[in-house]
Amino acid sequence: MIDKSPYDLVVITGPTASGKTRLAALLAYATNGEIISADSRQVYKKMDLGTGKDYKDYIVEENKIPSYLIDIREPGYKYNVYEYQNDFFKVYEEIIQKNKFPILCGGTGLYIQAVLERYKMVHVPPDHHLREQLKDKTLQELSNILSSYKKLHNTTDTDTVKRAIRSIEIENYYQNHPEIEVELPKITPLIVAVDIDRELRREKITKRLKERLEQGMVREVEELIKSGTTPEDLIYYGLEYKYVTRYVTGEISYDEMFERLNIAIHQFAKRQMTWFRGMERKGHKIHWVNAKKNIHENVKEILGLMQCSS
Numbered sequence: 155m156i157d158k159s160p161y162d163l164v165v166i167t168g169p170t171a172s173g174k175t176r177l178a179a180l181l182a183y184a185t186n187g188e189i190i191s192a193d194s195r196q197v198y199k200k201m202d203l204g205t206g207k208d209y210k211d212y213i214v215e216e217n218k219i220p221s222y223l224i225d226i227r228e229p230g231y232k233y234n235v236y237e238y239q240n241d242f243f244k245v246y247e248e249i250i251q252k253n254k255f256p257i258l259c260g261g262t263g264l265y266i267q268a269v270l271e272r273y274k275m276v277h278v279p280p281d282h283h284l285r286e287q288l289k290d291k292t293l294q295e296l297s298n299i300l301s302s303y304k305k306l307h308n309t310t311d312t313d314t315v316k317r318a319i320r321s322i323e324i325e326n327y328y329q330n331h332p333e334i335e336v337e338l339p340k341i342t343p344l345i346v347a348v349d350i351d352r353e354l355r356r357e358k359i360t361k362r363l364k365e366r367l368e369q370g371m372v373r374e375v376e377e378l379i380k381s382g383t384t385p386e387d388l389i390y391y392g393l394e395y396k397y398v399t400r401y402v403t404g405e406i407s408y409d410e411m412f413e414r415l416n417i418a419i420h421q422f423a424k425r426q427m428t429w430f431r432g433m434e435r436k437g438h439k440i441h442w443v444n445a446k447k448n449i450h451e452n453v454k455e456i457l458g459l460m461q462c463s464s
Contacts, residue, residue: 159460161344162250166259167192167266167430168348169423171358172445175211177348178259180453183214185255185460189221190245192260192269195391197233199225200378203371204394206362220254229383232390234324236278239268243338258343263429270345270438272338278327288319296322303329314392345438346456347430350445359419366394367412375402393418 164187166178178189189212191197195205212219222245227233242258242265249256258269267273288296296318303325350358375398379385385403388395394415401411434440441459443452 160462161342161460162256163246163341163343164255164257164456164460165192165266165270165343165345166257166348167261167263167345168445169350169355169426169430170206170261170419171355171362171423172261172348172350173449174259174261174348175208177443177449177452177456178257179212179214179219180449181456182219182255182257183217184453184457185257186253187219187255187257188249188252189219190242190249190256190258191221191223192238192242192258192262192265193224194233194238194262194265195393195395196224196260197227197238198229198231198391199227200229200381201374201391201395203366203369203374204391204398206366222249229378229381230387232320234278234320235264235268235273236324238265239273239338242269246341247339261426263426263433267433269341270343272340278324281323281326284323284326285319288322291315293318300325314390314396316390317392344456344459345433345440346459347440347442348445348452349442354445355423356420359423360416363412363416363419372398372402375399393422 164181164185166174166181168174181187182189193205195201196207198205207224212221223238223241226241246256258266260266288299291299293315296315299322300318371394375388375395378388379399379402385399388399397406397411397415397418400406401408406414430440441456443455
């Protein structure tokens with residue numbers, strides 16, 4: 155347990171396949187901590203292999219580290235950053251009240267930034283006129299529109315047209331409603347990111363994709379469709395669900411699915427790194443730990459950082 159740390163939250167982030175979940179679990183074990191997930195896909199029940207829920211990573215010395223904001227919505231639901239921000243601060247307060255240490259862990263940059271910068275957020279209603287204007291634009295054109303917004307958006311998660319249009323809809327609403335005021339608790343975070351070199355990251359991503367397919371990711375998608383989640387809804391979630399669903403529905407071959415998905419995940423990891431570098435440019439101090447280093451040494455390094463404020 156950490157005594158008199160100047161920080162009241164540790165953020166553990168990094169690109170996909172960097173080992174951040176296990177690092178967060180070991181840190182939680184060392185600090186009497188509990189983990190709050192920052193993953194936009196792991197909020198969904200029954201979507202396990204496709205979202206990379208490595209439940210075994212949360213087991214340390216036969217103890218299950220408590221984790222939150224995983225498996226909290228049904229498949230097909232459109233969870234958003236507004237809901238996430240509300241859910242995070244609710245759980246954060248509960249953890250603090252239990253005299254536990256909160257650790258935010260995940261790779262969804264917008265979720266993390268919404269917490270750190272305490273964005274003023276409210277429920278954003280559909281803008282049907284805007285949707286009509288955007289409906290014929292390509293994903294690249296929509297991404298270009300998103301990049302024109304000064305404050306955010308999470309381009310790492312907008313790999314489908316529908317998600318990109320919804321993102322523009324949200325950004326447009328906030329620009330047109332500057333009067334919105336939201337009161338949120340102030341936090342003093344220590345931000346840690348796992349630095350993994352490109353070749354190792356690519357190797358781990360491809361290996362993990364093969365393992366998850368062998369473990370039954372195609373069957374997972376088939377079961378989701380059988381239980382009532384539409385292919386359109388699954389494609390909306392992007393990455394694994396986008397390409398595996400297209401294979402299951404006969405749109406592409408297995409080999410094409412694997413190759414296109416593998417490339418898409420590599421591109422996703424690259425966008426995540428771009429997002430984290432962007433956070434640094436905005437003034438967020440990020441302490442980078444090396445993925446090649448012994449994980450227990452990285453935990454010790456973070457424990458040392460938690461004891462000082464410089």
